[in-house]
Amino acid sequence: xxxxxxxxxxxxxxxxxxxxxxxxxxxxxxxxxxxxxxxxxxxxxxxxxxxxxxxxxxxxxxxxxxxxxxxxxxxxxxxxxxxxxxxxxxxxxxxxxxxxxxxxxxxxxxxxxxxxxxxxxxxxxxxxxxxxxxxxxxxxxxxxxxxxxxxxxxxxxxxxxxxxxxxxxxxxxxxxxxxxxxxxxxxxxxxxxxxxxxxxxxxxxxxxxxxxxxxxxxxxxxxxxxxxxxxxxxxxxxxxxxxxxxxxxxxxxxxxxxxxxxxxxxxxxxxxxxxxxxxxxxxxxxxxxxxxxxxxxxxxxxxxxxxxxxxxxxxxxxxxxxxxxxxxxxxxxxxxxxxxxxxxxxxxxxxxxxxxxxxxxxxxxxxxxxxxxxxxxxxxxxxxxxxxxxxxxxxxxxxxxxxxxxxxx
Numbered sequence: 534x535x536x537x538x539x540x541x542x543x544x545x546x547x548x549x550x551x552x553x554x555x556x557x558x559x560x561x562x563x564x565x566x567x568x569x570x571x572x573x574x575x576x577x578x579x580x581x582x583x584x585x586x587x588x589x590x591x592x593x594x595x596x597x598x599x600x601x602x603x604x605x606x607x608x609x610x611x612x613x614x615x616x617x618x619x620x621x622x623x624x625x626x627x628x629x630x631x632x633x634x635x636x637x638x639x640x641x642x643x644x645x646x647x648x649x650x651x652x653x654x655x656x657x658x659x660x661x662x663x664x665x666x667x668x669x670x671x672x673x674x675x676x677x678x679x680x681x682x683x684x685x686x687x688x689x690x691x692x693x694x695x696x697x698x699x700x701x702x703x704x705x706x707x708x709x710x711x712x713x714x715x716x717x718x719x720x721x722x723x724x725x726x727x728x729x730x731x732x733x734x735x736x737x738x739x740x741x742x743x744x745x746x747x748x749x750x751x752x753x754x755x756x757x758x759x760x761x762x763x764x765x766x767x768x769x770x771x772x773x774x775x776x777x778x779x780x781x782x783x784x785x786x787x788x789x790x791x792x793x794x795x796x797x798x799x800x801x802x803x804x805x806x807x808x809x810x811x812x813x814x815x816x817x818x819x820x821x822x823x824x825x826x827x828x829x830x831x832x833x834x835x836x837x838x839x840x841x842x843x844x845x846x847x848x849x850x851x852x853x854x855x856x857x858x859x860x861x862x863x864x865x866x867x868x869x870x871x872x873x874x875x876x877x878x879x880x881x882x883x884x885x886x887x888x889x890x891x892x893x894x895x896x897x898x899x900x901x902x903x904x905x906x907x908x909x910x911x912x913x914x915x916x917x918x919x920x921x922x923x924x925x926x927x928x929x930x931x932x933x934x935x936x937x938x939x940x941x942x
Contacts, residue, residue, distance in 0.1 A: 534554075534556070534623070534624060534625075534869050535554050535621050535622065535623060535838075535869060536553070536554055536555070536622050536623070536624045536629075537551055537552065537553055537554065537620075537621070537622035538551070538552040538554060538571060538574065538575070538620070538621055538622075539551045539552070539618070539619075539620035539621075539622075539633075540552075540570070540571075540574060540617075540618070540619055540620075541617070541618040542607055542608045542611050542615050542616065542617045542618065543570065543574060543606065543607075543608065543617050543618075543619060544567075544570045544573075544600075544605075544606060544607075544608060545565075545566075545567050545570055545608065546567060546570065546608065547608040547610045547611060549618075550567075550910060552571055552900065552910060553898055553900075553912050554869070554871075554898050555895060555896055555897055555898040556864040556865070556869060556870070556892070556896040556897070557860060557861060557863075557864035557869075557870040557871075557872070557883065557892070557896060557897050557898070558869075558870065558871045558872065558897075558898045558900065559872050559874060559879065559880060559883060559897070559898070559899045559900065560572070560871065560872065560873045560874070560900050560902065561873075561874055561875065561880065561899070561900065561901060561902070561928070561929065562900075562901045562902030562903060562927070562928065563902055563903060563927065566902035566903065566909055567902055567909065567910070568873050568902050569842075569873065572840055572842070572871055572873060573598050573600065574619050575710070575713060575838070575840065575871070576597040576598045576713070576715060576840070577591050577592070577593070577597075577598065577600075577619075578591075578619075578710035578713075579597055579710050579711060579713040579715065580592055580595030580596050580597045580598065581595070582710070582711050583595060583596055583711075589647065589648045590639065590642075590645040590646065590647055590648060591634070591636055591645060591646040591648065592644075592645055593605075593606055593644055593645060593646070594644060596740060597715050597717075597740050601644075602643040602644055603638045603639070603643050603644075603645070603646055604643070606646065607638075613638065616635050616636055616637050616649065617635075617636040617637075617646060618633060618634070618635060618636070619633070619634045619636065620632065620633040620634070621633075627657065628655060628656050628657035629655065629656050630653055630654065630655035630656070630657075631652070631653065631654045631655070632651070632652075632653055633651065633652040633653075633654075634648060634650075634651055635648070635649045635650040635651075635652070636648060636649065637649045649667075650665055650666065650667055651665070651666040651667075652664070652665050652666070653665075653666070709836075711735060712735055712834075712836070712837040712838070713837065713838045713839075713840060714737050714738070714829040714832075714833050714837060714838065714839045714840070715737070715740050715839075715840045716738065716740070716742060716825045716826050716829055716839075716840070716841045716842065716844075717740045717741060717842050718842035718843040718846065718873075719740075719741055720741050720742040720821070720822050720825060720846070721741045721742055721743050721821075722813075722818055722821050722822065723812070723813030723814040723816070723818065723820075723821040724800075724813065724814075724821075725812055725814070726797040726798065726799050726800075727743070727744075727745075727746040727747060727797060727798045727799075727800060728796065728797055728798075729747060729750075729792065729796045729797060729798055730744055730747045732744075732747070732748075732751065736748055736751065736752065736832065737829065737832075738825040738828055738829050739825075742821075742822075742824070742825030745800075745824055745825045745828050746790055746798040746799075746800040747798055748828055748832065749771065749772055749775060749788070749790045749800070749828060750790045750792050750798050752771045752832055753770060753771055753772035753790065754770050754771070754772070755770065755771045755832065756769050756770060756771075757769050757770065757771060757774040757831050758866045760862055760865045760866050761774065761830065761831060761862050761863065761866060762774060763777040763778060763781060765777045765780065765781070771828070771831050771832060772788075772790070774831055775788055775824070775827055775828055775831060776788045778827045778831070778859060779802070779820065779823070779824065779827060780806070781855055781859075782823055782827070782848075782852050782855040782856050782859065783804060783819065783820065783823075783849075783852055783855075784851065784852075785804050785805045785806060786802060786803065786804055786805070786820060787802055787803050787805075787806065787807075787808075787810055788800070788801075788802045788810075788820075788824065789801045789802065789810045800813060801813070802816050802820055802824075803816060804816055804817065804820065817847075818847040819847040819848050819849070819852060822846050822847045822848070823844075823847075823848060823852065823856060826841055826844055826856060826859075826860075827856075827859065829841075830859060830860065830862075830863040830868070833863060833866070833868040834866075834867075834868070835866060835867025835868065836867060836868075837868050837869075838868065838869045838870070838871065839860075839863060839868050839869070839870045839871070840870075840871045840873075841860065841870070841871070841872050841873070842873045843873065843874060843875070843876075844856050844857070844860070844872060844874060844876075844879060845874055845875070845876035845878065845879055850878045853876050853878035853879055853882065854878050854879075854881060854882040854885070855882070856879075856882070857872075857878070857879045857880075857881075857882025857883055857886070858882050858885065858886050858891070860872060861882070861883060861886035861891050861892050862891065864892070864896065865891070865892070877929040877932070880899070880929055883897055883899070883915075884915060884919035884920070884921070885919060886919075887915055887916075887917065887918075887919045888918055888919035894914070894915045894916065894917055897915055898912055899912065899913040899915060899921075900912055900913070901913055901925050901927075901928045903925065903927060903928075911925060913925065913928065
């Protein structure tokens, strides 16, 4: 699991900024203060190996995000000679390790960043280890040469390392950024039908939720992990548990997928428990916006990550609270969850998950992005009863401020 994300000279983060992370992470606060930037660093790591599994570049414009050129991504407050640094701290029962990427401008392609060096600092068995890796191209593949030993590390950046020995073998498999489920704020909404798709090694609903119907059709009989199963589902399969969760989130709902010979998938649903289902456009945007989140959470596997932007979009407050509790359950399945939200109902859903003993307080990292550049990211502790003792100014307090004015308090 990633326990800290660190950026330097990355977009609005000029000085080094550290973001503490846990099983489930809520990013909230003022617009334009870096919430999306934090997630974009992870998404760059997800989309770059899609371009090439053995790439020595970070691809700025891909399947998840389109950030423009190197000048758009590097902080405008620093010299062109200053590198971008992106670091991730991993922890497991065996030890911990920092993985740091040093990124510089590519003189031949401004739409990518060149990976100059990868550094690994690890603690294992009571000792600290340091290793610097430098990308070297060969005719067949990309290797990373150890600065101290003539040791090739193939594909180290993005997928499982198959030949690591001690002291770094304990993070075998943790460095795989390719398995990140991502549901963006810009979801496609209801459609009459969906073209049938073939999926590569990592099936997912797509950044806009465009593959949700296909995933439901393809993985309908896959079993859902026990921690996510609702007894109201007729079986423990993805299709039946998707319907059960849709029903729970909206207090009524059904979903049905039907592949056709015309190479399209028909998705229908309703907002009640009757057997009749309808085109999504006749049911409401909320159902189509929530379904990709539910399906992503149900198909995600331990060790993978789920990023959800604005889960509250088009949802009634009750549904927002329920989707938040669903995401809490997903994080118990070994899936690290990141949520960007402006909804106090999403926050309160996480607080209720602590009150109801679904999560422990340390399982949640609530991050407030404030106006002040010096300390603009604050982790807000949550108590065992779900309460927040130290409530920062500007953090989900607008309702109280407005009510105080209305009632002259």
